Amino acid sequence: xxxxxxxxLLLALNKSGTxxxxxxxxxxxxxxxxxxxxxEKTLSIALDxxxxxxxxxxxxxxxxxxxxxxxxxFKYKLSDFGVSxxxxxxxxxxx
Amino acid sequence: xxxxxxxxxxxxxxxxxxxLKSALHKHYLRNQRWGxxxxxxxxxxxxxWYVPGTALWSEFPYVNIAADQQSLRLxxxxxxxxxxxxxxxxxxxxxxxxxxxxxxYGRTMVRFKTISKWxxxxxxxxxxxxxxxxxxxxxxxGPVFAAISSLFYPVIGAVIARLWYKEKISRRAAIGMCIxxxxxxxxxxxxxxxxxxxxxxxxxxxxxxxxxxxIGWGTEGAVAARAMDVSDPDVxxxxxxxxxxxxxxxxxxxxxxxxxxxxxxxxIINTVTHDKAxxxxxxxxxCHAYCYTAFYKSFSLIxxxxxxxxxxxxxxxxxxxxxxxxxxxPQWYFVLGxxxxxxxxxxxxxxxxxxxxNLRDVDAPGAY
Numbered sequence: 001x002x003x004x005x006x007x008x009l010l011l012a013l014n015k016s017g018t019x020x021x022x023x024x025x026x027x028x029x030x031x032x033x034x035x036x037x038x039x040e041k042t043l044s045i046a047l048d049x050x051x052x053x054x055x056x057x058x059x060x061x062x063x064x065x066x067x068x069x070x071x072x073x074f075k076y077k078l079s080d081f082g083v084s085x086x087x088x089x090x091x092x093x094x095x
Numbered sequence: 096x097x098x099x100x101x102x103x104x105x106x107x108x109x110x111x112x113x114x115l116k117s118a119l120h121k122h123y124l125r126n127q128r129w130g131x132x133x134x135x136x137x138x139x140x141x142x143x144w145y146v147p148g149t150a151l152w153s154e155f156p157y158v159n160i161a162a163d164q165q166s167l168r169l170x171x172x173x174x175x176x177x178x179x180x181x182x183x184x185x186x187x188x189x190x191x192x193x194x195x196x197x198x199x200y201g202r203t204m205v206r207f208k209t210i211s212k213w214x215x216x217x218x219x220x221x222x223x224x225x226x227x228x229x230x231x232x233x234x235x236x237g238p239v240f241a242a243i244s245s246l247f248y249p250v251i252g253a254v255i256a257r258l259w260y261k262e263k264i265s266r267r268a269a270i271g272m273c274i275x276x277x278x279x280x281x282x283x284x285x286x287x288x289x290x291x292x293x294x295x296x297x298x299x300x301x302x303x304x305x306x307x308x309x310i311g312w313g314t315e316g317a318v319a320a321r322a323m324d325v326s327d328p329d330v331x332x333x334x335x336x337x338x339x340x341x342x343x344x345x346x347x348x349x350x351x352x353x354x355x356x357x358x359x360x361x362x363i364i365n366t367v368t369h370d371k372a373x374x375x376x377x378x379x380x381x382c383h384a385y386c387y388t389a390f391y392k393s394f395s396l397i398x399x400x401x402x403x404x405x406x407x408x409x410x411x412x413x414x415x416x417x418x419x420x421x422x423x424x425p426q427w428y429f430v431l432g433x434x435x436x437x438x439x440x441x442x443x444x445x446x447x448x449x450x451x452x453n454l455r456d457v458d459a460p461g462a463y
Contacts, residue, residue, distance in 0.1 A: 005199055052398075053324050054455035055324060079457060088209070090206065
């Protein structure tokens with residue numbers, strides 16, 4: 001069975017070091033074979049929740065014009081607290 | 096595709112930088128508003144829940160249980176709580192099916208040792224500990240005392256969240272929380288004088304129940320938020336009710352049926368075969384399912400302390416809904432309490448959106 005989606009977001013960040021939100025969302029949608037704006041929004045909220053809880057940090061932000069819309073993008077990295085919580089919850093093995 | 100980045104350099108740095116700052120502020124403000132809105136929905140639906148929750152006691156088989164039959168009343172409470180929890184589970188299944196999160200529910204439930212055990216603990220705190228405690232407070236002292244003691248649960252939740260995982264509680268959030276609790280005490284406080292009876296030898300059981308309810312609901316928020324660090328709140332609440340069904344259905348009710356002479360099976364059959372009792376349970380479960388969903392969603396955006404404090408506005412909404420459905424209007428001091436609770440909410444909401452965007456003091460010593 002696949003890991004739950006919030007867990008996958010953390011694992012993907014742990015593997016890649018730093019990622020922009022749209023890269024993380026694209027990876028996750030591909031992993032779970034999902035599509036659509038609603039799913040993208042759901043994952044975007046999950047990233048906001050992870051950042052608010054201190055598990056991931058926003059290290060850079062930018063405004064991007066997509067079509068006729070201006071979108072705010074964040075670059076994330078896993079925090080030390082996030083690594084610790086991943087170990088606690090079995091997403092990472094203790095080293 | 097055009098980019099404006101904080102690390103990029105622009106010939107005209109003012110406009111892009113200002114745009115970015117403004118977009119960032121709007122982003123944090125939107126999250127803060129959603130967090131407070133979910134917490135407000137918690138209070139509205141919690142208040143609405145009191146109408147079908149109270150009406151259920153006027154239906155067969157519960158209407159026939161006299162007020163002085165304490166053990167039978169507690170057994171009836173356990174039965175109605177279990178059937179209610181099953182109905183809540185079904186409403187949550189519908190919710191997660193619409194959101195496309197049923198598979199994630201399964202993925203989270205199976206990680207019991209590392210994640211879903213926290214939801215199991217949250218269900219123990221919020222179910223048997225808090226609800227049972229609240230009924231003890233109601234039964235041995237009175238409903239007003241039960242309501243007042245429950246008002247203190249955000250303090251417990253905020254303190255545990257602070258000590259356990261360094262949730263940031265700003266001075267403004269703490270002041271807002273105190274004003275809301277004070278407002279709740281004004282609403283219910285005067286009624287307390289009619290309930291306190293110094294000659295009651297079992298009053299200590301009521302006080303114990305009051306403490307249990309405040310600790311139970313406060314702890315539930317802090318424990319659930321710990322699990323929501325790494326899992327989804329919609330899924331989390333579904334896990335929490337799955338465990339509550341198991342606790343009542345596999346442990347508590349069979350134990351009551353086996354080791355006491357209480358008519359547990361008869362109460363279950365009489366409830367599920369009686370249309371009116373089931374109608375009130377379905378209405379109560381609809382309120383409770385989405386009240387709890389909103390409760391958990393608020394924790395991940397504004398934190399346990401703020402979410403629970405705004406959730407305390409249920410004290411106001413409960414009286415409004417009861418007045419709307421029964422035409423029993425509250426006393427004049429309700430308006431005074433209402434002013435304080437609304438004022439406290441505004442004090443909390445007036446915190447800067449940026450400060451609410453980071454809920455944990457993760458760099459503090461002992462944060463993890």
